[in-house]
Amino acid sequence: MIAPQSSLHLAHHNHADDVDDCCGGGASCGVAPRAYGEVDQPRIARAVREILIAIGEDPDREGIIETPKRVAKAYAELFRGLREDASTHLSRTFEQASDELITVTNINFFSTCEHHLLPFHGQAHVAYVPGNGRVVGLSKLARTVEVFARRPQLQERLTDQIADALIEHLDAAGAVVMVEGEHMCMKMRGVRSHDARMTTFARRGIFRTDERRGAETVQLVRDLAARPRC
């Protein structure tokens, strides 16, 4: 019984250290201006150096001595979306007196799985019905996807957030979002499921209240997404 108790204590102690460390300015300490402020690149670099040591590398080896700094810079870019707001892109609308369906398919995205900090990437497909005669340009939709993709993310949440943003910031009457993603954490590790592709859906507004219209639109988006690309 002694060993489990002491390892329990150790686990608790480590956790406490993590919490203390977090309160030095990390994302979950509550005070946290840094969660949505500037990325602390020197801190990332220190952590990456620790990772290199922990995996048995020599962090001072010529080829990787600058790696901590490079990773810090890359992370600042990959997680830029934490400090951005989708409303900035979706508020730049133009008038179009129409309540017909608008679809935009094959919006490429790159994101980072929050469970493993490994990339996942794929395409987002969007269909929406304007709510008050306001529509948004193609590039603004792509930017919106990017705002949410460039965060520690789950594909399910990415899909939901895009759909919610269309309703909240564009005042769309309804939205269907389909996201197809390939996850490096599935391809490179664990079960090594090389061909696995995950598909997620979100329906909002009229596509949720009108079950039949929702199902038809999901099918339409599926068909459009499956068309051969030129």
Ligand SMILES: [Zn+2]
């Ligand atoms: Zn993962």
